[in-house]
Every structure is written in C-alpha cells, then in structure tokens.
Amino acid sequence: MTVASPRLVLRGRDITAEAISAAVIVLLVVVAATTSDTFLTPVNLTNLLKQMVTTGLLAFGMLVVILTGGIDLSVGSVVAFSGILAAGLSAGLPIPVAMVVGVAAGIAFGLVNGTLVARFGLAPFVVTLASLTTIRGLAFVYSEVPVTPSDPAFLSLGSAMLGPIPLITVIMAVVFAAGGVFLSRTPAGRSIIAIGGNAETVRLAGINVRKHVILAYAISGACAGLAGVVLASRVGIAQPSVGVAFELDAIAACVIGGASLAGGRGSVRATFGGVLVLVLINNLLNLYGVQSFWQQVLKGLIIIVVILVRRK
Amino acid sequence: MTVASPRLVLRGRDITAEAISAAVIVLLVVVAATTSDTFLTPVNLTNLLKQMVTTGLLAFGMLVVILTGGIDLSVGSVVAFSGILAAGLSAGLPIPVAMVVGVAAGIAFGLVNGTLVARFGLAPFVVTLASLTTIRGLAFVYSEVPVTPSDPAFLSLGSAMLGPIPLITVIMAVVFAAGGVFLSRTPAGRSIIAIGGNAETVRLAGINVRKHVILAYAISGACAGLAGVVLASRVGIAQPSVGVAFELDAIAACVIGGASLAGGRGSVRATFGGVLVLVLINNLLNLYGVQSFWQQVLKGLIIIVVILVRRK
Amino acid sequence: QDDGKQTIGVANFLLSGPYFSGMDKAIAAQAKKKGNVEVISTDANGDAAKLASNVEDLLSKNVDAIIISGGPLESAPAALNAIKQAGKPVVLVDRKFATGEYTSWIGPDNKAIGVQNGQFLAKQLADGGKVGIIKGGPADNSIGLARTEGVKSVLGTAQGITLVEAPDFGNWSSDGGLSVMESLLAQHGDLKAVFCENDAMCLGAQRAIADAGKAEQIVIAGVDGQNEALKAIQDGTNYLVTGLNDADEIGSKGLDRAVEILGGAQVEKDTVVPSPMVTKENAAQYYDPNGSF
C-alpha cells in the first residue's frame, strides 16, 4: 500500500532495517546519556544487560517461528512452566539436570505446537493461543504456589558475572550469535526462511517443510524454556503466574526489527536491535520517573514512531 | 500443506465451515444436556445468553478486521476505556449520551488504528499491540480508580430483559444480523472481504482500499466500545484494568469459525458459532465443577480438538 | 437443606495468585472440617463480567450463601444486586468492595498494616535515610494504595527520612519486584530500606539487593506473611518485617461467618482480622513450611 523508499545495500545485502534500528538505538542512547545522570552508571548498564535477557531469548525464538510465517503465543506460559519445573525438580535432581529438563519441557511444547501446525495444518495463531492456555494451566497444576529452590546454587546461573557482564547476558548473546549463523549459513536455517516465503516452492525443491516448521517451533520452545529457567534462577523463586503477555514484547521486538509477520523476512541483528529499543524505552521511562500508566501511553506511542521511521 | 477435503456447498455457497461449527455446537449442547442437570435450567440458559455478549461483540468486530487481513489486539483496552469513560461521563450527561460517547471513543481509536495501518502501511499486529498499551494507559489516565456510576439507571442496560432474553444479548444479536447483511449484501462489506483476498486487485478496481480498511478498524473499535459500555453496565462499575486478554477469545472465536488470519475468508455465522463454542466450553467446565487450572488445561485442548475437526 | 447440609458458593475473581488460591483452599478446608458444608468454587480469571455470571451460575445452583474473594476487583454492584435479589447472604473476604450491599466482610486493615510497617522502619532508621516504595498496581488497586498510604502517613513526616516511590508497578509478583528494585537501585544507590505492598515483590527485591551487594545496607518490609518471607525473616536476613495478612485465617473465618449467618446468628458486619507484626522474634510462631501460602 506504500511506495518503496530507497534502500541501503551493503555488499549486495539490504541493510536498511539494521541501519534504521541502529540509528534509533543510538538516538535513544544519546538522549538517555545526555538527559539522565543515572543512565551511564555501571549499575544501570548492568541492569540493562540483565533486563534484555528474557525478551531477547524469547524474541530470537519468536523470530525463527515468524520467519516460517507462523507465530508462537505460548512462550509466556512456557516460561512459567519451565521455570517452575526446573525449580521443583531441583529438590531431587542435580541443579544442571533440573534446568536441562526445564528447557527440554519447552522443546517438548514446541514440538507439539509445531506438529499441530505443520502436520495438521492448523493456524499457528490459534494452536499457540490454545497451548498458551493449556500450558499456563499445567504450570498451576504442577504447583499453585511459587516454588523456592532450597539449594542456593539454583541462583548462581542468574547472578553470576563474567567480568562486568552478567552470565545470562552472555548466554543470550551466544544464542543470538549461534542463531545468526544458523539462519544465514545452515541449510536448515535457509530452509526455514524460504518456507516463510513460499512453502510449496520449498517442498518441491525436495526440502521437508514439516520437519523444518516443527524445528522452528522447537527452537522457540527451547528459547522460552531457557528464558523460564534463567528467570527463575534470577528471581530465585519460580512462579506459575509469571510470563503473562511476554509474547507481546517478543513479537514487538521482531517487528520493530523489520520482520514480516507474513514470513520469509526478518534479521537476527535487527531483532536484537528491536529488543534493545524496547529495553531502552522501559529503562528511560523509569529513569525519568514517568508514572506507570503514562509509561504505557508513551511506550505504545514510541513503538508507533519507531515503526513509522523504519517503515519500508 | 494439507490436501483439500470435500466441501459442502449450498446454492453455490461453501457452507462447510458453518456445518462443522453447527455440528460441534450441537454435540456440546447434547453432551451438556444429558450429563448435567443444571445445563437446561432457565437460569443457566439466561446465563449463557449473557456470557456470550462480550466475546460476541468483540468477535464480530475482530472478524471484520481479520477479513481485511489485519488484526486488532487493542480491543480489550478499548473495552476498559469506553466503559470508564461512559461511567465517568454519566455523572454529568444523560446516561444514553454518556454511553454513546463511550462507543464513539471506541470508533475514534479504531480510526487511528485503521489510519496507521492503511495510510502508513504499518503492520496491524504491531500497530494494535502498541495501541493496546497506549489505550490501557489512557484508561488509567482518565481515572486511576474505578468509577461507580451514581445513577442506578446506568445498570439497566446490563440487566434489562426482553421477555426471557437479556437486552444485551438482543443487542449483540442485532449486531450480528446487521453485520451479516453488511458483509454479504453491501458494496462496502464485499470490498472489505475482497481486500483481504487481494488488496491490489481491489485498488485496481477503483475501490478506495484505505477507506475500507479504516472502516474495518472503526467497526472493530465500535464493537469494542459497545462491549465496554455493556460490560460496565452489567458489572455496575467501570474499572480501568478490565478487559486484559479479551482479544484472545475474540480471535479464537473467529478462527474456530474458520476465518483465515490471512484475510478474505471468514463467515459471520460461523464466527458466532465460534463464540458459542467458547461460551459452551466455559459453561460446561463450570457445570462439571472442574477446578480452575484444569479448566485452562482442558479449554486449550478442546480448542485444538475443535479446530482439528473443522480443519479444511 | 433438610438434611442440614449447606452449600456455599465461592466466587474468586482471580485464582492465579498464591494469596488467592491459598484463601480458596482455606475456605474449602474449613468447610471440610465442618462436615456438613459443601463448597462450590469458581474462578473468573480476572474478568469482571465472568464474576457476575459465575455468581449467577452459583445462584442457579441454589447455593445457600456466597463468598466473594474479589482480589483486585474494586466492586461488583451487579453481582451483589443479583445475590440480594435471590435473598442470599454474601460474605466478602480480603477485599471489601467500595460500593454495593454485602452481608459481612472479613479482611485486613490495610492502612493499619502500612502504619505498622512505617513505624517499624522509622524506628529502624533512627538516623534517617531513603526508603523505597514498590507498589503492586495497577493504579486502581485500593488495597495496595491503603498500605502505601499507611507507610507514608508515618514516614512522610519522620525526621530525616525521604521516600522514593518506584514509578513502575511490581505487579504483586517476585519477578516484578526484582526488576522494579533494580531500576530503583540504579537511581538511588543510597537506599536504607524498601517497603513493598506484598511479600512476593519483597522477595524479588531482596534478590536485586543481594545481587547489587547491598544486603548489608538495605532492610526490607513487606505485607502478607507468605512462607518464603517468613523464612527469610526467621533466618535473620535483611528481610526484617512483614504485616501478617493471613489468607488461611481470613478464608476460614469467612467460611465460619457464612455458616453462622445461615444458622441465623446476628453477626458483625465488618470484621477486621488483626495483622500482627512479624519479625525475627516471633516468626517461628507463624512459619509453617507445609502451609499453602
């Protein structure tokens, strides 16, 4: 409905989305640094690094699903389930094992979502809306009350620092780096992107479309499971009610980063940019002491402005 | 990804979706009537009639937007804003006027959403995700605290009965009936459907695509505004925090009714069927005394089963 | 009814919070104790209209009385009207509705809890200092507002004490408390104490304080008496105090109240359940590791 505007191309790659995201982020950072004494303090920067982790992990998984032309609304519920499962199991199992089982639960939910979408051809929106409801229920069925792991070692994942960088931020960065390579350099990653563009063409090219779609949801489930475990470890308490509406920020990050919800289009780097934009907006509004509901008003408006600016 | 299965066609119209929805509903009703003493009692039936109103109104508006290939995530926030505005204004204005203004506010939000989508070519998902946030904030800006209309007449819309039928159910039925005629028999309605199928073709036919897309969002806004006013009147108090996640049930109703989130495909009747399915599921789970968290687990699973059954 | 069996309906506005599910459980447990009382529990999952229809559902099942656990809902006039029309008694637990007619209410004095916390902190910070406040939200939640108001009424006038209210809400949850506390710490590294409108948020805040290495510097005050908080208090951490807002007690008393009313007793309209201050000294008395909340 709009006319194509000039694109920025670097070595044959269209980097308009990345460039605009980068510009928006630089702008936000400059505004923040010059108008707030607190912004550049080590404490605040560490906060930023920690606060981007959950949205970041979810956004990467969401991007993979969005690339196939799907969507995963269930991630917030998976965060709750995986977190409370890992916390609960840590009473009887070694902590790393409990955490891996938490992530594995996320993968399992992803496989179910993916199978319903790919094998039975159901609409991703409703499948994951239904599983959002079911998985949330299961989290409460597992434990109605928050679970506090008795072993304080459960907290170390969430609080360890690698030099000035929180370990969980490093984990997220690794996910993004590996994810970038996966999508741009592996046959599976390329197939996932192509499927979002035209699944039939991909099928006729001899690529197993179902398998790749299921893989995409499993990746999203894995990211959500990891985010749940990380969050539980960070807070030190796993709550069945955590994660409501987390999917919205994850989707917003992808779209701010220029991903198309129709599939086939989206960049790992720009999605990370989208995560930064959201985290910066929240941080700024807090630093300025903007009242909670005015924060909501402004957050929505800022998102509109950002996507207006980076609009193709 | 799936092979087309046989379709039911009546006088040139494909009624497969309607037929399957009808079958599912009949099945649910028969199960309910034979297994629960309470289901067929007048009180429970009246209850059902009331319970379908909010989801019903929102689902119709949502359907119109979905037909254009869009989505409106902001409806829950509009419910809150319109309700609290109407309740607030009822202190100084005649109640019907206050209520109309509440609905008008919904239309205004719809116009903004529609303009951002149609005029600026932004993705509906993010536009309405952002306005979900902003409008929720505005509801709190309007009144941080719940508003209780002093005049008890404010409650009459929500409690009046037309014979055995609640007035608000009649209102919803009128919306569906008028909506059905609008979509099947008016040029504007047909244009909205056609836009979801292929916007470019519609534009080439000399039809103003933007205008119709904006109209669709305005209709959704109007329905959400009406739902908000009705809800405030039914509950007797308007709270800025109501309506969270209402959009999900509305979308689920449309998709259970066979609407395609890609646009162009969806039926008013089948959407109403989708609303009934959701309301019946809730009612049944309540009648059987299923524990709340298990209700969530089952609700998700039943939705999956229903869309599996009605899958094309 | 003839066999003396009574049915009581419970309308929960929102079960998915540990406090509320704890209360729901307490009501059911108390009914079981009584032997001849059956409880039908419903959950509106945060939807006010659904609460109204759940109440209508319960009435259609001809329950003898209704208990409403309204949580963040400020009132439900239509539901109260329906109950009144059906001629049934309604007992409110925890949440007292701002408007509408009810038979009886049992719950805490939220302002008093706040005052109590304020007084404790004032004593603790004899030399003055900065006190952070973390609210649950949303802005229309009068329970939280009353608690904060109580704290402010004391500390607002106390010598040398400055109050900083976090702009963002902690959503009554531990993860919310954690991130709000982080932002608070970024701007106010010199905090001496923090008050949260409930324990869940305090538990998250305590983590953020520990991560920032300020456990020695900042003390914590909460509300509710959630198990984890009682344990932290008992263990002698920087979590110093909470105001007991016992879901078990309020729930079971609510059930008792409904039964009394059905028995024809003349009952008090509003009953405030006292909220004793829990500190290291008396925490053992309240801490039940196997309790549901």
Add this chain to the structure above:
Amino acid sequence: MSLVLRGVTKDYAGVGVLHGIDLEGHFGEVLAVVGANGAGKSTLIKILAGAQPMSAGEMLIDGEHVRLRSPHDAHQRGIRTVYQELTLVPELSVTENLLMGDFPRRRGLIDWPAAHDRAAKLLESIGFGTIDPRTPAERLTVARQQMVEIAKALVTEPRVLILDEPSAVLSGRDLDSLFALIRRLQERGVLVIYVSHRLAEVLDLATSIVVIKDGRVIETTEPSRTSEDDLIRHMAGRKLEQIYPDRRSEPGETRLTVTGLTRAGEFDDVSFTLRAGEVVGMFGLVGSGRSELARCVFGAEPATAGSGAYGSPAEAIAAGLALVTEDRKRTGLVLGMSVRDNIALTTLKGPLIDLARQRDQIGGMIDRLGIRPAGCAPMSVEHLSGGNQQKAVLAKWLLRNPRVLLLDEPTRGVDMATRVEIYRMIDTLARDGVAVLLISSDLTEVIGASDRVLVMAHGRIVGELRSDQTSEDEVLAHSMGTLT
C-alpha cells in the same frame, strides 16, 4: 481518434527501464507490442494502465493531454488492462471478481441473483459461457482464471483494451475464442494493445506492430511488411539462424517407467517411459491433466494407483529428477528472496553452507543462462521480468545436474531469442544423457523441440507420434479426440 505516447521514460530507483518511448495507436486497431524479456513491455503497459507513473514524457488521447494518477483514472477514461500476472481475488466468486464494486442493487443491498445473471450473460457474450459465475476464482484452472481476467476488462466496454500476454496460458478452443473476441472488439472501434511472444499470432492479429528493445522503440511496422524472422532479428538485435535444433537422438537406458499411473479425478491409467538422451514432448489441451501427471510422478501429489511415481519430491530429486513447474510465481520461486537464494534452494548443503562456493556456482549458472540484468544475484527475484524469472527457475534445477528433467511449460512468457536458447539447452542436456519430458501447449514447440510427442486428453494418453513424422494438425486432432 488516437492514443499517443511521446518520450515516455521510466526508471526504478534510478535504473532506467524505458528511454523515451514514442507510440501511436488508433481506435479500431490492434497494436502489437513485442520485445525480448525485460525489454520493458510490462512496464510500458503499467504506465498506460495508470498503475505506474511515468518518470517523464506525455500521453495524449484524441489530442488531449492526460495524466493518469491511478488505475481508476484509466478506467474512467475507458482504458482497461489485463495484466501478465493474474489479479483475481481467489476467495471470491467469478461474479464478484467481474462486477467488483459495481453490483446490481435492490433497496440498497446487492441483488446476488441479478449479479450472477449479469456475469453469466457477460461470459456468454464473449464466448466464455462454460464458466460458472458462482465458482470461487481459486477453483478455476489458470486458463479459466485468465478468461475471467479478460471478461473483467470488458464489463463496461473499453475504448482501449490492453492485453499483456493473454495467450500464454490459453490453448485450443480458448485461444480461438480470444482471437474472435479481439476481432469483434476491433470492429467495434476499440483500440487493442496486445503483448505477446507468440509472433505467429501477432502477425495474424495485429494491424500494426511496435518492437521494443532495451526500453526503446526500434521498429514500427505492419504485418504485411514484416515476418517472424524479421521481428526476431529486431528484438534480439541479431538474426536467429535456426529455432529448433536438429534432434538426432539415440536413446540410451530407460530412466523413468510409468505404468498405469492414476490419480483419481486428474488422470487415469497413464503409462510411458523416458530414456536417456531423448526429449519427449507432451501436448494436450488445457485441463487435460499433464501438469498433475508431472507433479504426481515427481512425488508432489500421491498417486491413487499405478507405479513409476516417487513418494515425495525429495525422493524424486535424490533419484535425479527435476521439475520445472508451470506456475513460477506460486510453485517455482520464493518471491521475497534474492535470485541467488532461489537458485540455491535445491543445493543447500551443510553443516555450514560454503557461501563463496555457492556464489561462484550460482554466478556461473546465471551467466550460462544469461539471466538479466547482469549482476542480479542479490536482487529480489520479484524484480526480474517474467522471462528472466523463468530462467532463474531453470537455473535452480540445472544446478543439480538432473538425469530426468520434467519441464512444464518452460517457455511460457519467454521471448523468442531466449526460447531458442532454452531449446538449445534442452538439446545439449539430452545429448549429455538427460531424459527430458517437455510439456507444452505450444504445438510448434512441442513438435519442433522433441523426438516424439505424447498426446493427452481427458487425463489419458491418447496418442504417441514421432515428431519428424507428424504435423500440428495431427497432434491437435488427437488432443481433441477427433482421431484415435
């Protein structure tokens, strides 16, 4: 009474596509526009249709300056266009696609019975009466959809009717109906602007011919003063020695044996073999089941009975098969992706893709097939002209060195010079031992480029003829069931 373009130029983001086009068409005339793939024909037509603004230049109708701001503007002036790409709304009925926005109404509401009636009459009046107006467009074959597209342009009688390669998907009787229709319109004083790569029909229909090359008009002529060879020479900028290569095949081992293959409702009891080194043509009228057969052999749809078909495309590919489908946009390309990524689809190899190697390999294939514009590898494939898109699809499959190549309408929308290249390529592949099945609705091609021709009708193979011993008439007669 004329339509005149003067000095029309067009560029996309600074890249010139049209460079000063001058053109004059008179009412009551059939003006043919011909040119190689990417010459700018479709772009020119989009400008005439008001769908794209010109960068510079002017347009005059009956001597009066007009500026078209939108397709609607063009409609108002009686200019109607049938685009190269189908533009129907798939979910809607034929009626609705035809009358869109202009329905008969009763008491303000659309009168559907009257609307269907009107649509049926319209279809009838232009010779497409076999189409049921109540059918959703998506349930029609491509050919029928094309007819609906044409009918749509005639709902209100146009003064100018623009047809961009309307015959590419039509054959047999449908093609005859179209030509008859064009002649009737011409007699009624309509200016028909006709774009086609099928030069024989251009010479047959047109009253004047404009040849475009690289965005410029390089020749304006009339059928009586030119010939196919002549036109090709202008379009290609050189003379084409010979269109079809001399096939002298000595078939080797059998590469594909299909026996009694059936897919209920599509085709029935089909048996044939393909041998190394031979090119087998397959002709049939639209809807005869050829595409379904090819898809089924390739494993894209399951067979109901018979043997010879593969279980899935992956299996077929592993066995050395390749399928160039008939609808490049829907099943041949991922439109949002680059030319390179599209071509790479069949050869993705892991764990990590060697990007440098991929670039070289694909660059080489782009050069070999002469996909234009040069250096298009990183471009989005949707920005290529139709013919070049087709070459990109071919490139994707040739990269796999297939042993059996199934080509479904491989020259649809492809210009003459490129066709010749494709025929030569088919020939070379066959000489290297590839077995080729060439499905085509172009009679001349199917006979000229193959060793033998299978004829399909109503889902069955009804005849097999040696290409050097048959004639177009004979093949056509078989396909219409007038011969057995």
